[in-house]
Amino acid sequence: MNVSIIGTGYVGLVSGVCLAEKGHRVVCVDMDADKIARINAGISPIYERGLDALLQRNIGGNLRATTDLADAVHGSELSIIAVGTPFDGEEIDLSQIKAAAREIGAVLREKSGYHVVVVKSTVVPGTTDETVRRGLEAASGKRAGEAFGLGMNPEFLREGDAVADFMNPDRIVMGGIDDRSIECLDLLYRPFDGVDKIRTTCKTAEMIKYTANSLLATMISFSNEIGNLCSALGGVDVVDVMRGVHLDKRLSPILPDGSRVVPGFTTYLEAGCGFGGSCFPKDVKALIAHGRRLGQPMTLLDGAVTVNRTQPDQIIRLLKDHFRSLKDIRVAVLGLAFKPDTDDMRESPAIPVIQWLQDEGADIHAVDPVAGSAARKLFGDRGISYHEHMETAVVEADAVVVLTRWDVFRRLPEIIAERTVQPLVVDGRRMIGRDAVARYAGIGYREMNP
Ligand SMILES: NC(=O)c1ccc[n+]([C@@H]2O[C@H](COP(=O)([O-])OP(=O)(O)OC[C@H]3O[C@@H](n4cnc5c(N)ncnc54)[C@H](O)[C@@H]3O)[C@@H](O)[C@H]2O)c1
Numbered sequence: 317m318n319v320s321i322i323g324t325g326y327v328g329l330v331s332g333v334c335l336a337e338k339g340h341r342v343v344c345v346d347m348d349a350d351k352i353a354r355i356n357a358g359i360s361p362i363y364e365r366g367l368d369a370l371l372q373r374n375i376g377g378n379l380r381a382t383t384d385l386a387d388a389v390h391g392s393e394l395s396i397i398a399v400g401t402p403f404d405g406e407e408i409d410l411s412q413i414k415a416a417a418r419e420i421g422a423v424l425r426e427k428s429g430y431h432v433v434v435v436k437s438t439v440v441p442g443t444t445d446e447t448v449r450r451g452l453e454a455a456s457g458k459r460a461g462e463a464f465g466l467g468m469n470p471e472f473l474r475e476g477d478a479v480a481d482f483m484n485p486d487r488i489v490m491g492g493i494d495d496r497s498i499e500c501l502d503l504l505y506r507p508f509d510g511v512d513k514i515r516t517t518c519k520t521a522e523m524i525k526y527t528a529n530s531l532l533a534t535m536i537s538f539s540n541e542i543g544n545l546c547s548a549l550g551g552v553d554v555v556d557v558m559r560g561v562h563l564d565k566r567l568s569p570i571l572p573d574g575s576r577v578v579p580g581f582t583t584y585l586e587a588g589c590g591f592g593g594s595c596f597p598k599d600v601k602a603l604i605a606h607g608r609r610l611g612q613p614m615t616l617l618d619g620a621v622t623v624n625r626t627q628p629d630q631i632i633r634l635l636k637d638h639f640r641s642l643k644d645i646r647v648a649v650l651g652l653a654f655k656p657d658t659d660d661m662r663e664s665p666a667i668p669v670i671q672w673l674q675d676e677g678a679d680i681h682a683v684d685p686v687a688g689s690a691a692r693k694l695f696g697d698r699g700i701s702y703h704e705h706m707e708t709a710v711v712e713a714d715a716v717v718v719l720t721r722w723d724v725f726r727r728l729p730e731i732i733a734e735r736t737v738q739p740l741v742v743d744g745r746r747m748i749g750r751d752a753v754a755r756y757a758g759i760g761y762r763e764m765n766p
């Protein structure tokens with residue numbers, strides 16, 4: 317199939333590269349000329365495992381990139397909208413979606429033959445049927461369901477695992493205004509054999525996406541609230557509690573090979589310093605705002621957001637428990653990105669923690685395997701030195717704070733083992749063994765007072 321993808325960010329680029337790999341002829345469109353030039357040169361503008369290799373294999377073959385939306389839409393049968401849908405503080409900001417619909421519609425006015433437009437961006441229920449349809453019809457002078465089809469195909473990939481998730485999805489949700497639109501999606505995803513495919517309406521497809529993210533975010537906030545109670549109790553570790561809870565077969569069924577999903581980060585029951593990223597925070601807030609507009613309070617989701625907003629404070633509390641003042645205290649911060657395997661800093665719990673440390677006058681030594689330059693743009697150099705390696709960041713540190721679950725940080729205990737004066741290790745991700753270091757303070761655990 318000839319496919320155009322409008323918006324070449326995390327989702328648009330990964331979808332484009334993977335669909336090209338699956339045999340479709342794909343044109344990625346973005347208004348950012350710099351990004352397009354890099355992609356055409358075979359250099360991915362984002363850090364994503366496995367993406368560079370697939371990009372280099374397909375660029376100039378099944379894949380090309382352009383800033384010319386009209387040319388891309390003209391040359392394709394299917395256009396996928398993958399632009400940003402941020403939260404503007406009050407509600408979802410659909411301006412990029414509206415602009416994309418208008419621009420595609422203007423091309424459809426001139427284009428003969430049937431064309432299908434599919435929304436892949438995360439949008440609140442009703443957006444495709446109402447806002448996108450209206451925009452396309454007004455700009456094209458044609459009617460959806462006649463001259464062109466319209467669909468909604470949410471994306472579930474996780475940053476850091478984006479290529480693997482796109483290539484091996486848990487399910488593919490194909491929403492459409494009619495059978496013909498859904499058939500087009502079916503054709504697009506034909507190479508994905510054996511994957512559960514759901515055919516549904518656009519509005520249900522939109523709701524599935526929000527519900528999935530809201531559930532996962534709520535599970536994390538639930539675990540964090542329980543973890544905070546464990547800390548208040550003393551002598552109870554949230555890691556042990558969640559292991560005990562998770563072994564319930566209703567949460568971790570026994571797999572055909574007799575094994576179980578091991579409790580841990582993949583289960584979203586792991587307490588820590590909070591969820592960040594470009595999705596959970598904005599999507600949960602957008603759904604709450606949408607519910608409120610419909611007269612439906614979203615009490616539980618409100619709670620999930622509140623717990624998450626204050627969760628980085630737990631790190632600050634642990635530091636304050638051990639240091640009367642942070643002024644000139646040398647603090648190594650391990651991890652800046654919102655999760656491992658990405659350079660994305662959006663809504664990272666590291667942001668409020670670092671800003672607090674800066675305000676306190678701490679001597680900050682930050683390290684992240686890939687997010688260092690994104691972090692420098694955010695925090696500048698006030699009170700911070702950026703390190704390439706954990707080994708240099710932790711030298712002479714009074715405290716070491718773990719904020720991102722990068723695998724390389726597991727080596728922390730052996731790196732500080734020989735030090736005569738042991739730093740306090742504040743574990744915001746519960747990834748360092750409690751007994752593996754001399755001075756430990758973790759989220760969701762406090763020693764029982766003697
Ligand atoms: N990032 C994720 O992991 C993820 C996963 C699933 C779903 N989503 C959803 O997918 C959507 C895109 O997310 P993202 O992280 O890829 O966003 P992003 O901000 O990284 O990328 C969006 C891109 O769209 C481009 N763009 C905007 N308007 C355009 C236009 N009219 N023409 C051409 N290009 C245009 C921007 O320049 C930008 O490069 C959002 O709705 C998001 O919620 C994201």
Ligand SMILES: O=c1ccn([C@@H]2O[C@H](COP(=O)(O)OP(=O)(O)O[C@H]3O[C@H](CO)[C@@H](O)[C@H](O)[C@H]3O)[C@@H](O)[C@H]2O)c(=O)[nH]1
Nearest residue numbers: 471472473474475581584585586590591592593595654655
């Ligand atoms: O037990 C856990 C699991 C995750 N997190 C945090 O939750 C955030 C999100 O993690 P993850 O879900 O791995 O990353 P995303 O790339 O944001 O992916 C989510 O958001 C995407 C965008 O909508 C969806 O497509 C994915 O399915 C959904 O998992 C990160 O800050 C993690 O540190 C925890 O604190 N505890």
